[in-house]
Amino acid sequence: MNNKKRPQNWTAEEKLKAIIAYGGKNEEERGQYLRSQGLYSVDIERWREEILESLSGIFNNNCPLRIRIAVRHC
Numbered sequence: 001m002n003n004k005k006r007p008q009n010w011t012a013e014e015k016l017k018a019i020i021a022y023g024g025k026n027e028e029e030r031g032q033y034l035r036s037q038g039l040y041s042v043d044i045e046r047w048r049e050e051i052l053e054s055l056s057g058i059f060n061n062n063c064p065l066r067i068r069i070a071v072r073h074c
Helices: 012-023 027-037 041-058 064-073
Strands: none
Touching: 012 027, 012 041, 027 041
16 A cells, blocks of 8 residues: 555645755656655646745735734834
8 A cells, every 4th residue: 555645635834845855856866756755746846836826925015914014024
């Protein structure tokens, strides 16, 4: 039985760690990493895009969170 989690069952924290780990590897190491984790490069790319999209929503000018952060740091 395979103990690897399906990509859709990874938590946000696990996804972020995988993106960081993957990005710090050369081409050969990336392939080994993906196989060891039961992932494909498209999983990493999709997660990266999802995170960047989420962050862009936080930092747009109309976001209340940004206003609270700006006020808090002033």
